[in-house]
Amino acid sequence: MKLKKNDNVIVIAGKDKGKKGKIVRIFPVDGRVIVEGLNLRKKRQRPKKQGEKGQTLEMAHPLEVSNVQLFCASCGKGVRVGAKVGGKKKIRICRGCGKEI
Ligand SMILES: [Zn+2]
Structure with a gap:
């Protein structure tokens, strides 16, 4: 996997297409990443005690690596990554x- 934690990425497919965010977690085996604030899904939480109200939480769900690209600030868009030995x-x-990213 070419992406790392704290990388800035842009979503290139799916409902969050065009949105940017920072990678907060990586699942190399599944080929998925969690991007801060993206791919949010609502999750209802039942009240734990009687008399308490249930809550709706928004949680970031993993995105497929193939649906995100590393964002290059100088290009101003998602780019493909190459490797160089320096x-x-x-x-x-x-x-x-051609800049280091
Ligand atoms: Zn660039």
Whole structure:
């Protein structure tokens, strides 16, 4: 998986298409990521005690990695990522502008 936690991504498919957010969690095995504030689904919570009201919570659900792209600030859009070896470590570069991302 080319994406990492705290990456800024843009959604390219689905109901949140065009929205941006930060990756807060990664599921490499499933190929899914959770993006802060995106793909929210409502979840009803039953009252725990008698006399209490039930709550509706909005939770971010995982998105398929294929439905998001890394957002490049200089290109101003979602881009494909390339890899380059810089010194000892591998760096990710934007395929659009060639900058490190
Ligand atoms: Zn770029």
